[in-house]
Amino acid sequence: MPNQTEYPINGELDLHTFNPKELKDLIPEYIHACQDKGIYQIRIIHGKGKGILGRSVHSILDNLKEVEAYWQEGSGGGWGATIAKLKYRT
Secondary structure (H helix, E strand, O other): OOOOOOOOOOOEEEHHHOOHHHHHHHHHHHHHHHHHOOOOEEEEEOOOOOOHHHHHHHHHHHOOOOEEEEEEOOOOOOOOEEEEEEOOOO
């Protein structure tokens, strides 16, 4: 992973500290780390802005077999986060 910063594996990934070019590798790696810890629902914070980062996140999630479903968070933080439900490992 290009960004060598350690980040907590707690089910919440705040993308504000990462370069958008890192997301293609970062998000799948984070998902795998969460599954390894038994975390099967995650919150990805991408911010509201113009929606470009959120669309990038959704595009990545669309192509991951580990993701069962995802949706825009509609409470509390508004639309600046996406919730993803991960598939259980067998």
